[in-house]
Amino acid sequence: MRAALALLTCLSGFAASAQTTPKFAEETGSAGLVATYSGEWEEMVGGGVATFDCSGDMRPEVLVAGGVGPATLWRNESPVGGVLAFTSVTSGLEMTKVTGAYPLDIDSDGITDVVLLRVGENLVMRGLGACRFEPANGLWAFEGGDGWSTAFAAMWEKGAAFPTLAVGNYIDRTEEAFPWGSCTDNWLHRGGVAGFAAPLPLTPSFCALSMLFTDWNRSGTPSLRVSNDREYYKGGQEQLWDIQPGAAPRLYTEADGWARLRIWGMGIASHDVTGDGYPDYFLTSMADSKFQTLKPDTKGPAYADLAWVRGITAHRPYTGGDLRPSTGWHAQFEDVNNDGLTDLFVAKGNVWEMPDFAMDDPNNLLVAGGPDGRFVEMGDVAGVASMQAGRGAALTDLNLDGLVDLIVVNRNSPVQVWRNVTPDAGAWVQVRLAQPAPNVDAIGAWIEVRVGDAVQRREITSGGGHVSGGLGWWHFGLGQATSAEVRVLWPDGTEGPWQPVAGNAFYRLERGVEPQVAAP
Amino acid sequence: MRIVGWLAMVAAVAMLSVGAASAQGSSVGPDVVVRTWYRLMLELVRHTPTMSPPVSSRAMGYVGVAAYETVAGGSDAMTSLAGQLNALDALPARDPGAVYDEAVALQAVLSASVASFFSNTGPTGQRAMTALATRFGDKVAVGVPPDVIARSAAYGQAVAAHINQWSQDDGGARVENMGFPFDYTPKEGPQSWVPTSLVRQQQAPLLPYWGTNRPFVMPAGTACPLPAPPAYSEDPTSEFYAQAMEVVTAKATITDEQKAIARFWSDDPMLSPTPPGHWMSIALQILERDGADLATHVDVMARIGMAMSDAFIGCWHSKFEYDLLRPVTYIRRVIDPAWEPLLITPPFPEYPSGHSTQSGAAATVLTALYGERYGFTDATHADDGLQARRYDSFWHAAEEAGISRLYGGIHFRAAIERGLDQGRCIGAYVNRLQTVAQ
Numbered sequence: 001m002r003a004a005l006a007l008l009t010c011l012s013g014f015a016a017s018a019q020t021t022p023k024f025a026e027e028t029g030s031a032g033l034v035a036t037y038s039g040e041w042e043e044m045v046g047g048g049v050a051t052f053d054c055s056g057d058m059r060p061e062v063l064v065a066g067g068v069g070p071a072t073l074w075r076n077e078s079p080v081g082g083v084l085a086f087t088s089v090t091s092g093l094e095m096t097k098v099t100g101a102y103p104l105d106i107d108s109d110g111i112t113d114v115v116l117l118r119v120g121e122n123l124v125m126r127g128l129g130a131c132r133f134e135p136a137n138g139l140w141a142f143e144g145g146d147g148w149s150t151a152f153a154a155m156w157e158k159g160a161a162f163p164t165l166a167v168g169n170y171i172d173r174t175e176e177a178f179p180w181g182s183c184t185d186n187w188l189h190r191g192g193v194a195g196f197a198a199p200l201p202l203t204p205s206f207c208a209l210s211m212l213f214t215d216w217n218r219s220g221t222p223s224l225r226v227s228n229d230r231e232y233y234k235g236g237q238e239q240l241w242d243i244q245p246g247a248a249p250r251l252y253t254e255a256d257g258w259a260r261l262r263i264w265g266m267g268i269a270s271h272d273v274t275g276d277g278y279p280d281y282f283l284t285s286m287a288d289s290k291f292q293t294l295k296p297d298t299k300g301p302a303y304a305d306l307a308w309v310r311g312i313t314a315h316r317p318y319t320g321g322d323l324r325p326s327t328g329w330h331a332q333f334e335d336v337n338n339d340g341l342t343d344l345f346v347a348k349g350n351v352w353e354m355p356d357f358a359m360d361d362p363n364n365l366l367v368a369g370g371p372d373g374r375f376v377e378m379g380d381v382a383g384v385a386s387m388q389a390g391r392g393a394a395l396t397d398l399n400l401d402g403l404v405d406l407i408v409v410n411r412n413s414p415v416q417v418w419r420n421v422t423p424d425a426g427a428w429v430q431v432r433l434a435q436p437a438p439n440v441d442a443i444g445a446w447i448e449v450r451v452g453d454a455v456q457r458r459e460i461t462s463g464g465g466h467v468s469g470g471l472g473w474w475h476f477g478l479g480q481a482t483s484a485e486v487r488v489l490w491p492d493g494t495e496g497p498w499q500p501v502a503g504n505a506f507y508r509l510e511r512g513v514e515p516q517v518a519a520p
Numbered sequence: 521m522r523i524v525g526w527l528a529m530v531a532a533v534a535m536l537s538v539g540a541a542s543a544q545g546s547s548v549g550p551d552v553v554v555r556t557w558y559r560l561m562l563e564l565v566r567h568t569p570t571m572s573p574p575v576s577s578r579a580m581g582y583v584g585v586a587a588y589e590t591v592a593g594g595s596d597a598m599t600s601l602a603g604q605l606n607a608l609d610a611l612p613a614r615d616p617g618a619v620y621d622e623a624v625a626l627q628a629v630l631s632a633s634v635a636s637f638f639s640n641t642g643p644t645g646q647r648a649m650t651a652l653a654t655r656f657g658d659k660v661a662v663g664v665p666p667d668v669i670a671r672s673a674a675y676g677q678a679v680a681a682h683i684n685q686w687s688q689d690d691g692g693a694r695v696e697n698m699g700f701p702f703d704y705t706p707k708e709g710p711q712s713w714v715p716t717s718l719v720r721q722q723q724a725p726l727l728p729y730w731g732t733n734r735p736f737v738m739p740a741g742t743a744c745p746l747p748a749p750p751a752y753s754e755d756p757t758s759e760f761y762a763q764a765m766e767v768v769t770a771k772a773t774i775t776d777e778q779k780a781i782a783r784f785w786s787d788d789p790m791l792s793p794t795p796p797g798h799w800m801s802i803a804l805q806i807l808e809r810d811g812a813d814l815a816t817h818v819d820v821m822a823r824i825g826m827a828m829s830d831a832f833i834g835c836w837h838s839k840f841e842y843d844l845l846r847p848v849t850y851i852r853r854v855i856d857p858a859w860e861p862l863l864i865t866p867p868f869p870e871y872p873s874g875h876s877t878q879s880g881a882a883a884t885v886l887t888a889l890y891g892e893r894y895g896f897t898d899a900t901h902a903d904d905g906l907q908a909r910r911y912d913s914f915w916h917a918a919e920e921a922g923i924s925r926l927y928g929g930i931h932f933r934a935a936i937e938r939g940l941d942q943g944r945c946i947g948a949y950v951n952r953l954q955t956v957a958q
Contacts, residue, residue, distance in 0.1 A: 044643055177651040179644055180563050181903050230791060231567055231644070235905035262791055287569070287698070288719045308718050315720040323702060325569075325721055352643040356569040356698055 019369045019376060020337040020425060024383045024406060024418035031084040033074045033407075035415045037391060039067035042119045042173055044352045045150050045209060045229075045266075047329075047391030047409040048100025048467030051398075052112045054091075054131040058506065058520050060396050060472050061131060062086065062407060063093060063101050063114065064415055070094040071101065071116065073131060078399035080520045084419050092133040093125055100392060100467020102152050106140065106163060108437035115165065117149040117467055122167060140195035147184050148173050153463025155213035155222045156439040156491065157245045162191030163439070164243070166224050166463070167199075168208025171232045181234040183207040186226065188249060202226075202249060206236030210268040212464035214279050215444070216240070216294065216301055220493050222444055222461075223301075224249070227265030227283055237262050238283075240301050257300025263290065267466040271333035271342050272457040273368075274306075279459050282312065284328030284346060284466070286357060289314045311374035314346050314364045319380045320387060322360040327351055330393040330466035334404045336382075338426035338477030340456065341368035344375060347408050347466065349389030360387045363408065388413045392468035397475060400520045402428040402504055404475055409468070427503035429484055430473040432518070433460065435491075435511040444491035447474055447509075450498065451481040478503050486515065546623035548660045551807070553623050554587060554817045557630040558804055560652055561638070562793040568641040569698050572789050573874060574730045574836060577796035577828035578692045579637035581736050583630065584825030586683040588818040588955070590629045590676055594620055598815055599954040601822070605736050608686055612678040619665075621672045622814060627653075627660045628676025636684050691733035699727040700867070707843050710853075711752035713869040716846050722867035731837025736826040737949040741837035744945035749844055749871045749934050754854045761854070763932040767847045768855055771862060771929050778927045779862065784906055785875060785924035786863050792901070795875045795921075796828035799882040801900040802917070806890070819956045820889060827885045827950045831878035834946050835939065844871040847929055861929025872939035873931045876922040880943020881950070883918035888951045890914070918943070 037047035046067065051060040059076035066072060073093050074086040093101075097119040106113040111127035113136070121144035126136035137144050140162070151168025167189065172182035183206050187199035206228035213222040224241040238261040240252040252258040267284040274280055274293050281303075283290040291312050292303035307313045316325050330347040337343070346364040350357055362385035366375035379385040388410035398405040403420035410416065429449065433442035442460060449456045456476055462469060478484055482503045488496040490511060499515050501507050506518040561583065565576040585601060589611045592598035602610045614620060631653040638645065661669050687693055696702075704724035706712060715723045731741040738744065750759040770778070787795045803824050807817050847870070851859045866874075887894070892913060899908035911917040922940050925931035 041643060041647055177560065177648045177656070178563065179648070180567060231642070234903040287721050305718055308720070313720045324697060354642040355640045356642075 019367055020339055020422065021378055022336040022343075022365065022367060022382045022420065022422045025421045026383060026416060026418050027084045028414065028416045031086055031417045033062060033086040033415060033417055035064040035066065035072045035074070036069070036413065037065050037067045037409050037415075038069055038412050042097075042148065043067040043099075043411065045170065045391075046099030046117070046467050047411050048117070049392045049394045049407055049409050049415070050101035050103050050114060050468065051394045051396045051407070051470040051472065052103035052114075053472050054112055054127065058400060058473070058518060060398060060470065061089070062394070064409060065098040065100050065392070065467065066096065067098070068096060070096050071098040075131065076398060080399060081401035082399055084398055084405065084417055089131050091131050095123060099150055100152065102154065102462060102469035103471040104154050104163060104443070104462050105440050108161070108440045110440060112471060115152060115154075117152055117167065119148050119173065120146055122149050142189060142196045143199050145169075145187065145199070150467060151186070151208040151211040151226070152467070152469070153211040153213045153224060153461075155444055155462070157191060157243075158221075158492070159245060160191040161193050161438045162195060163443070164191045165189040165196070166202070166211050166213065168211045168226065169205065170207050170209070170229070180232055183233050183236070186211075188243070200249070202241065204236070206233035206239065207231070209266045210464055210466060212268045212270060212461055213444070214270055214459060214461060216279060218278060221245075223252075225268060225281065227263075227268050229264050229266065230262045231264055238265060252301050257298055257302035259302065261290070263288070266329050267331045268464040269331035269333050269344065270459065270461065270464060272459070273333065273342060275455075277457065282331050282333070282344060284331050286327045287315055287325030289328055289346070309374070311370065311376065312344055312366050314366065317358050317360060317362055318364075318377050319362055319385055320360045322358040324356065324358040326361050327354070327357050329391045330468050332393065332395050332465055334395040334475060335477035336365065336395070336404050336420060337367065337422050338402065338428045338479065339369060340426065340451070340454070340477045340479035340481075342456075343367045345384075345393065345395055345406065347390035347393040349391060349411060352411075362387055363390055384418055386410070386416055388416065392466050394468055394470055396470050397430065397473060400506070402430070426480060427478040427482055428475060429478060429486070429501050429503055429505060429507065430475045431486060431501075431507045431509050431515075432473050433488060433509050439491060441471060442488070442491055446489040448487050448489070449476045449478075450485045451478060473506060545663060546621050546660050547663050548623050550591075550622040550626050550814050551812070551817050553626045553630065553660060554814070554821065555804055555808060556656065557634055557652065558800065558821065560648060561634055562797045562801060563648070564634070564638045564641050564645050565793050565797045566790065567645055568638055569790060570640040570695050571638075571794065572699050572726055573794040573796055573878075574727055574832040575692065575695055575699065576794050577825070577832045577878070578690075578733075580796060580800055580825035581829035582637060582683055582687050582825075583633045584818070584822035585736070586629050586633045586680055587626060588822035589683070590625050590679045591622060591814055591818045593675070593679070594622065595815060597957045598819075599957070601953065601955070604953055605826075606734050606739070611682050612675065614675055615671070618671055619668050620675060621664045621668050623660050624664055624669050624672035625676040627657050628673040629680045631657065632677050632680035633683060636680070689734075692730065695727075697721065700724050701728060704728065710754075711844060713843050713845050714849055715867065716848050716865040717867050719867075725868040726866070727836060727868070728840050731833055731840055733833050735830040735833045737953065738830050738834065738946055741833045743949070744834045744942050746838045746872055746938050746942055749842055749932070763934060764847060764850050764855060766933060767926060767929055768851055768859065770926055771859070774862065774927060780907070781920055782862055782924045782928040784901060784909055785921045786928065787875070788864060792904070795878055796832070798900050799824055799828060799878065802882075802896065802898050803886065805899065806896055809896075815956045823885050823889070823950050823953070823955070824882060827881040827947050828878050830949065831881040831943055831946050832874065834942055835872055835874045835877035838872050838942065839869040839874070842871045843869045846870045847932060863928030863930050865930045870931060871935045872942055873922060873925050873935040874939070875925055876931075876936045876939025877943040877946070879918035879921040880940035881947040882943070883914035884944050884947025885950050886914040
């Protein structure tokens with residue numbers, strides 16, 4: 001609670017006097033993006049979406065996992081501030097049995113690559129430019145395995161040219177009558193000079209559905225958070241791996257302060273919501289969600305659950321009349337009304353005819369700024385309370401108007417897209433990082449945005465959510481402010497200077513260079 | 521050995537012996553059919569959120585009776601439970617003089633019964649039930665003449681339908697919101713139970729009316745009443761305060777062995793086969809170890825299942841009669857605001873301890889079947905990485921299960937001791953049943 005109150009003080013420089021109700025216009029039918037994540041048992045989880053600009057026009061393209069059908073890439077042709085518009089692109093990414101995807105410039109050549117998680121061999125797809133891709137497992141010595149992959153995270157270890165990739169794997173899909181307890185090993189693909197080392201099993205593994213490299217204690221070295229599905233593991237729990245360069249991964253234990261937590265872990269969202277300088281973590285599950293903040297004065301990874309006091313348990317439908325418990329998947333923190341307070345979106349949907357859980361399970365849009373630091377449910381009034389079986393999602397500015405739009409992948413029903421049309425939204429700034437190779441997009445950096453005494457902090461990560469990830473412009477709402485200061489804490493620990501930026505603009509932040517305005 | 525691995529071995533052995541099957545009987549032993557379906561049930565209990573301990577005990581009770589009656593229908597040495605159990609009418613009879621295959625009949629009754637009582641399970645559970653009903657069913661039928669297969673399967677299905685129909689009006693057939701009422705008005709007074717969980721669904725207690733359900737054997741949930749718990753008091757000289765301090769001290773001085781005991785018997789819903797499943801697992805391990813015959817298999821499993829189910833009805837009646845707060849609530853209010861129990865505090869009133877009542881009932885039934893000094897090893901949680909534990913008797917295990925709740929910080933001593941007493945009373949009703957002639 002102390003941290004929560006600190007947030008209210010810390011961020012008050014951004015916030016408007018009253019909560020601005022976000023508004024979204026669904027443009028699923030008109031946007032031209034027609035895709036479905038489809039399948040049966042092997043597609044009951046997964047259904048990811050990746051957003052990244054491969055056409056060079058600043059707009060994020062959209063890659064949708066197809067399940068039994070092929071993945072599809074959609075070129076973003078939305079006019080600035082206008083309606084959403086996409087056209088299909090033949091890209092080389094049209095692989096079947098894709099569960100999810102993450103964009104990442106693996107070889108640091110300035111062209112975004114893509115990791116495809118699959119039921120079967122995972123693929124690293126090298127970007128060729130102009131939204132063309134080719135398999136690069138052989139080129140980069142990436143062993144794709146033959147698992148059921150359902151989680152991903154990436155970081156650059158110190159001194160490595162290539163990133164270290166963590167791939168989370170689910171159950172042994174050949175087990176039919178007794179699959180429980182058959183979780184297959186997660187793999188750590190450590191980056192080297194020109195590719196990847198042989199995968200290192202992260203044993204024990206407990207059927208991961210989300211992973212995230214995150215610098216939980218601001219030590220300068222990210223650790224690997226793993227959210228696991230208790231439906232299938234035995235003897236398992238949530239995990240945090242300490243991964244130091246050149247050393248074997250080590251699990252944090254109770255002796256370190258890590259408390260045993262066993263949930264149907266399905267998605268991780270992180271953000272410094274409480275304003276204490278450390279990432280907080282929202283974990284989706286079934287019938288309950290967790291919101292973990294680092295306990296004050298702790299030396300180890302000891303967390304308090306603030307989901308209840310912050311009003312983000314998201315435990316059952318809030319509209320539609322189905323009172324059974326909810327099933328949460330992708331979660332993501334973004335400021336949807338630009339008031340300077342990060343909000344929380346959760347994609348919801350029944351696993352597959354599970355009668356103990358809601359079938360009509362609306363997505364959540366939990367808007368920050370309520371009384372006592374609580375979030376307020378606005379999914380219905382905002383227009384995003386879809387009752388489809390949501391899985392992956394992306395919140396990103398699709399039409400470059402400064403408002404975060406929304407894409408949700410549903411299982412066995414079409415992908416939905418919404419344009420953010422919030423009236424009276426605050427100002428904003430969006431930045432993209434650049435530094436010399438390796439790690440040209442500065443994964444692992446922190447961006448800080450300051451207005452007066454109020455500071456927003458954002459860790460730049462690759463991973464998390466539910467098999468969904470984005471790379472590109474990092475969005476900050478500024479509330480009533482018309483300008484702000486921004487600085488970057490680069491992955492190697494270098495602190496960039498505070499630099500002034502104007503509101504309602506895009507900036508490229510390159511290491512050692514003044515912020516450069518980017519115009520769509 | 522992992523239980524999954526054990527089952528795979530059982531199935532493999534059964535399949536390998538197909539070639540040697542006689543033309544008149546299944547190559548898969550009927551005892552293997554029983555154990556295989558029970559193993560699946562224990563997994564389904566763990567992986568079906570509706571299956572809280574009371575609900576899972578009910579399912580095990582009915583499935584047990586269904587399997588027992590299927591076998592009893594073809595045995596002169598076994599007495600039907602019809603007329604002995606509450607509201608159970610005479611079951612479908614076999615065709616006199618016709619040939620039946622016990623394995624096929626059991627495959628039919630168990631596949632139908634498990635599908636019915638575990639209908640809420642998710643896609644993986646459904647897939648597993650289908651796999652056992654079809655692929656395992658095919659193996660069971662190998663070597664059996666088609667007319668015998670048809671007759672035996674029809675008989676098993678008829679028994680399953682009869683049992684399913686019998687279960688519909690016992691008060692426990694419909695469970696909403698995993699058993700947590702949407703509306704609940706807490707009772708007043710400092711002694712009353714209050715929610716202890718940050719899980720929103722658990723702000724009402726689990727199944728507050730379960731104690732009014734129709735039991736299997738005992739006449740009603742009130743059949744084994746308990747005296748009131750020690751009177752609530754915050755006076756440091758009171759018995760209530762002393763029992764709370766015992767919980768605090770137990771946590772403060774807990775040994776590694778006591779911690780292991782607490783976790784071994786924790787049996788959390790959705791993370792284990794739950795407490796009734798734990799005792800079913802013990803029985804299954806003993807049946808397999810002893811190479812028990814088919815009649816003993818179905819008799820033991822039926823008795824344990826009914827005892828577990830009646831224990832939860834009796835226990836739940838007492839829980840909501842006294843509606844006592846949990847140790848964590850009292851200790852934080854009166855002794856130490858920062859106190860944390862070792863185990864997750866269950867979301868319902870404290871007195872008596874459910875684990876104690878049902879363990880007392882199980883020990884009473886198993887002791888009657890196997891004797892006072894029957895040693896066994898319990899490897900129920902081997903797959904979860906918990907070491908097997910050795911017991912000199914069933915009461916040794918039951919008493920350890922009881923005291924584990926004090927080590928875990930979720931029960932006072934009175935709830936444990938009187939829970940065991942209540943279980944003894946409930947188990948005695950089951951012991952009076954006439955089943956297999958000795």
